[in-house]
Amino acid sequence: MNLKGCRTLLTGAGSGIGRSLALALGANGAKLALVGRNEKNLAEVAREIVRAGGYALTFPEDLCLPERHEPLVFSAAARLGGIDLLINNAGVSSFCEYSRENPSDIDNLININITAPLLLTRAVLPRMLAAGHGRIVNVGSILGSIGFPHFAAYSASKFALRGFSEALRREIAGSGVGVTYVAPRTTRTAFNSDSLYKISDDSGTAVDDPATVAGIILEAIVANRDEVYIGWPEKLAVRLNALLPRIVSIAISKQVAAARQLLRAA
Ligand SMILES: NC(=O)c1ccc[n+]([C@@H]2O[C@H](COP(=O)([O-])OP(=O)(O)OC[C@H]3O[C@@H](n4cnc5c(N)ncnc54)[C@H](OP(=O)(O)O)[C@@H]3O)[C@@H](O)[C@H]2O)c1
Numbered sequence: 001m002n003l004k005g006c007r008t009l010l011t012g013a014g015s016g017i018g019r020s021l022a023l024a025l026g027a028n029g030a031k032l033a034l035v036g037r038n039e040k041n042l043a044e045v046a047r048e049i050v051r052a053g054g055y056a057l058t059f060p061e062d063l064c065l066p067e068r069h070e071p072l073v074f075s076a077a078a079r080l081g082g083i084d085l086l087i088n089n090a091g092v093s094s095f096c097e098y099s100r101e102n103p104s105d106i107d108n109l110i111n112i113n114i115t116a117p118l119l120l121t122r123a124v125l126p127r128m129l130a131a132g133h134g135r136i137v138n139v140g141s142i143l144g145s146i147g148f149p150h151f152a153a154y155s156a157s158k159f160a161l162r163g164f165s166e167a168l169r170r171e172i173a174g175s176g177v178g179v180t181y182v183a184p185r186t187t188r189t190a191f192n193s194d195s196l197y198k199i200s201d202d203s204g205t206a207v208d209d210p211a212t213v214a215g216i217i218l219e220a221i222v223a224n225r226d227e228v229y230i231g232w233p234e235k236l237a238v239r240l241n242a243l244l245p246r247i248v249s250i251a252i253s254k255q256v257a258a259a260r261q262l263l264r265a266a
Helices: 016-027 039-051 066-080 103-131 152-171 194-202 210-222 234-243 245-251 253-265
Strands: 007-011 031-036 055-060 085-088 134-139 177-183 227-229
Touching: 007 016, 007 066, 007 103, 016 031, 016 039, 016 055, 016 210, 031 039, 031 066, 039 055, 055 066, 066 103, 085 103, 103 134, 103 152, 103 177, 134 152, 134 210, 152 177, 177 210, 194 253, 210 227, 227 234, 234 245, 245 253
Parallel strands: 007 031, 007 085, 031 055, 085 134, 134 177, 177 227
Antiparallel strands: none
16 A cells, blocks of 8 residues: 555554554654544644654544444545545553453443444444445454463453454455554553563563554555464464464463462452
8 A cells, every 4th residue: 555645544543552653654744633532642742743744633532432433434534535544543541450350441341342443443434335445454462362361351352353344354355445453562552551561570571662663564564464463482382372272272371370469469
């Protein structure tokens, strides 16, 4: 996909991976509609893009509200002159023992991580299919392929997003509209708590920076890739988990014990 002039709706654009993605897309000539709740963050990102010679508009929205998805797509398409690329990047995590998970937090997580991408895709897809071109990018996670203890609700949402991406890609094959599923590994953003980064650092697990992840996502878009798993040995762990899940259970047991200790002490 050519990024020059590419009319892009990007969720979660005000921070972390989304912010890095917005800056990189803007620098490559994409025309951006930036979505998130925090208006100040969005305005800062848009200002930075415009200052560098790019084009960006801000759309402050709470993606937990399903009735806002259609109007958001409608108004972004009207102001950009169409939508060629939808990037479902906004997401929330929950790191806790599942028996203590708050039901309203589960609801919120499912709304943002899976209902919003499904409904935004449903809203942009007819226009893309009619135009015979476009791309949906869903930002998942390595935990969308490896069910990870203490991330049960989060893993469930990203497994669902991966399944949705695969099914839709097969359904619309040959239409000119593609679906990319990207699975980052742990990335240093406000998404995770400091204690979680400490567990990663103590166990020698690599943590990516958001600009690196954004660069990989950009390459995947340009190359029209179907699926991208970020990081080695995480790529291998995904394959191994599909074939021999017990080996992965053993491999992650130290990290899981450290997480359990941390959560119980909290
Ligand atoms: N960081 C990691 O370790 C990691 C690893 C694998 C995958 N990922 C995935 O990468 C994506 C981006 O995460 P990140 O690490 O960049 O975290 P982040 O900095 O916390 O970004 C998440 C974004 O989602 C937006 N968001 C959250 N709730 C929202 C809502 N109700 N309505 C609208 N926007 C909402 C936030 O914007 P507002 O606060 O302005 O609403 C924020 O900009 C997520 O899908 C995450 O699952 C992250």
